[in-house]
Every structure is written in structure tokens, then in C-alpha cells.
Amino acid sequence: MVETAYEFECNRAELLGLDKPDFQEFCKEYDAKKAAEEIALETEHLKEIESENEALKGVSGGLEELSSILRSTQKRITNFKVSYGSITDYLKDKIGRRGSGASTKSANSESTDDPQMISQHPNDSSNEHLHTQEIKLVNDKGTTQFENKGFENDKEEVVASHLDTDLSRALDNHVDKLDSLVTKAENCEIGLRHQNKQMKGFLGK
Incomplete structure (x- = not known):
């Protein structure tokens, strides 16, 4: 040279x-x-x-x-x-609680409208007519309650479906954020290793 x-x-x-x-x-x-x-x-x-x-x-x-x-x-x-x-157990627990609450309300309503609680007087024709009307009214209420109960079941299914979708979406979003954070951490680790190698190289001279 x-x-x-x-x-x-x-x-x-x-x-x-x-x-x-x-x-x-x-x-x-x-x-x-x-x-x-x-x-x-x-x-x-x-x-x-x-x-x-x-x-x-x-x-x-x-x-x-x-x-x-x-x-x-x-x-x-x-x-x-x-x-x-798991998420499935979480959804079952939430739906079970809502379903039990709806069943309790329905049972209380049915016990109030029980036809056996209506007083009957066979010898009184007016009471028989009134009894017939009350039974019809009770049956109408029972039908309405049954229809409302079916509507509540459909509503529970819709709520569960929305809850499942929201949880899945939130978890996916959370996983994406964690993936982004992990990527940043890995990049920082690579940079730190590179700097450490450089420092050792300079100190070794």
C-alpha cells in the first residue's frame, strides 16, 4: 500500500x-x-x-x-x-342469566292468572257465564304470554348473536394491536443487538 x-x-x-x-x-x-x-x-x-x-x-x-x-x-x-x-362459556353464562330472569317473570305472571284461583258457583248461571268469560280471558292471556315468551327467546338469540360478534371483533382488534406491539418489540430487540455488537467491536479495538 x-x-x-x-x-x-x-x-x-x-x-x-x-x-x-x-x-x-x-x-x-x-x-x-x-x-x-x-x-x-x-x-x-x-x-x-x-x-x-x-x-x-x-x-x-x-x-x-x-x-x-x-x-x-x-x-x-x-x-x-x-x-x-372460554368465550362460549361466557356467552352461555350471560344467556343463562337472562333466560332465567325471563322465566321467573313469566312464571309469576302465570301464577297470578291461574284459572284454579277463580271462584266458581255452579248454581249461579250468571257466575257460570262470568266464569266462561274469565276462562276465555285467561286463555287469551296465556296465548299472549306464550307469544311474548317466543318473542323473548328470539330476542335472546339476537342479543347473543350480537354479543358474540362484538366479542369476536374486540378480540380480533386486540390481537391485531398485540401483533403490532410484538413486531415493534422485535424490531427494537434487533436494533439493540446490533448496537451491542457494534459497541463490543469498538471496545475490542
Whole structure:
């Protein structure tokens, strides 16, 4: 390398009509110049590393926040699994509670309108006529209650369907956010490894 540079300087001196440089002096100047260039290059590298380290401090804070979010999310998922086991069990529990409430209300209404509770007087023709009208009224109410009960069952199915859709949508959205956070964390980890490798390389010189 030195010889090539010295030969170049000799050819340059001949073209300009100058004396050829002394080889020993040229080597000293060449080594000093190279050392200065290496020092300047290392100084620039160190400045870049310091700047990157400042940026990594912000990344570290972001990773700590990410870890906190992941821990909180994991805690919620664990509590959900302990309480319900799965989304299906959760939906069954919610629908069962609503269904039992509707059945209790319907049973109370039916007991109030029980035809056996209506007083009857066989010897009184007007009472028989009234009894017939009351039985018809009770039957009409029973039919209405049956129709309303069927409507409530349909309503429960619609609510369960909407709840299932909302939960699935929320979980999908949550999974997408977690995937995005995991990707950012992986990218930060790759950057940290690269910086660590660079630092070890500079410290090893």
C-alpha cells in the first residue's frame, strides 16, 4: 500500500519536473496521515454511537411501557380464563342469566292468572257465564304470554348473536394491536443487538 502511494508520488513529481520524495520521509508522512484519518473516523463513529445511545434511551422507555401493557393484558386474559374458561362459556353464562330472569317473570305472571284461583258457583248461571268469560280471558292471556315468551327467546338469540360478534371483533382488534406491539418489540430487540455488537467491536479495538 505504501509502495503504491510512493510510486504515484514519484510519477507525479516527474510530470511536474520535481525531485522524487525520500522514501523514508514519505513513509513517515504516510503513516501520520493514515493515523490522523483513522482517529477522525473513529471520532465520527463514537459521535454516531452516542447519538444512537440517546435514541435507545427513548426506545428503552417505550419497551418498558410495552412490557407493562403486555403484563396488564395477560392478567386480564388469565382472569377471563379462570372465570369462564372460554368465550362460549361466557356467552352461555350471560344467556343463562337472562333466560332465567325471563322465566321467573313469566312464571309469576302465570301464577297470578291461574284459572284454579277463580271462584266458581255452579248454581249461579250468571257466575257460570262470568266464569266462561274469565276462562276465555285467561286463555287469551296465556296465548299472549306464550307469544311474548317466543318473542323473548328470539330476542335472546339476537342479543347473543350480537354479543358474540362484538366479542369476536374486540378480540380480533386486540390481537391485531398485540401483533403490532410484538413486531415493534422485535424490531427494537434487533436494533439493540446490533448496537451491542457494534459497541463490543469498538471496545475490542
